[in-house]
Amino acid sequence: MLSLYTTSAIRFVFLLAPFFVVSMFLVMTHGETLETKRRTAIRACFAATAMGAVLFFAGPLIFSLIGITLDSFRIGAGALLFLTAVSLVNNGTRLHAKGLPNEQRDDIAVVPLAMPIIVGPATIGTILVLGAELPTRLETFIGFLGMATAMLALAIMLILSNWLEDLLGTTGLNILSKISGLILAAMASDIVFTGISNYLA
Numbered sequence: 001m002l003s004l005y006t007t008s009a010i011r012f013v014f015l016l017a018p019f020f021v022v023s024m025f026l027v028m029t030h031g032e033t034l035e036t037k038r039r040t041a042i043r044a045c046f047a048a049t050a051m052g053a054v055l056f057f058a059g060p061l062i063f064s065l066i067g068i069t070l071d072s073f074r075i076g077a078g079a080l081l082f083l084t085a086v087s088l089v090n091n092g093t094r095l096h097a098k099g100l101p102n103e104q105r106d107d108i109a110v111v112p113l114a115m116p117i118i119v120g121p122a123t124i125g126t127i128l129v130l131g132a133e134l135p136t137r138l139e140t141f142i143g144f145l146g147m148a149t150a151m152l153a154l155a156i157m158l159i160l161s162n163w164l165e166d167l168l169g170t171t172g173l174n175i176l177s178k179i180s181g182l183i184l185a186a187m188a189s190d191i192v193f194t195g196i197s198n199y200l201a
Helices: 002-015 018-028 034-066 070-091 109-118 121-132 137-159 161-200
Strands: none
Touching (some): 034 070, 070 121
16 A cells, blocks of 8 residues: 555645646746735635545546546546657646736636646646546545545655745756656556557456
């Protein structure tokens, strides 16, 4: 179970693309006080965790209602995740997240920070797959703990975003975001190939 927890936490850390999220957070909260940034980071990660929990536990029910198999959804979600990974590597931004920093909102914690920046379309599909492929309730709960741990790590990074910017600089954050994209591409390929092999078996 410890191995499952560790693996889940690591996979979710890369799935959330934290350095990209930090970059977007810094742009969207520019000029805000540290206390305001802290509250925004906590609310955004709390909202993203709540949405992720619903998706993680509701996967089998959703697949049953729609009438599709887990393996066919693996192929679709993996393909979308791969496109997001390519976007991260090429442009330093997630698919469907371009232009969002210029939007002005009274409260950015839920929209667009929690969704679609933290939990975007590709992330939604992958969370559904990762939750649905765990066979027992205990393993599903352990997997959720891994996701919650990754969200907590992201919240800490957002709270410390000014310090990370000073330490790494904009270029450093962009490079780490691109590296995350490469790892996401590998994850996406694994999801797609698993779906294809199971579908054809």
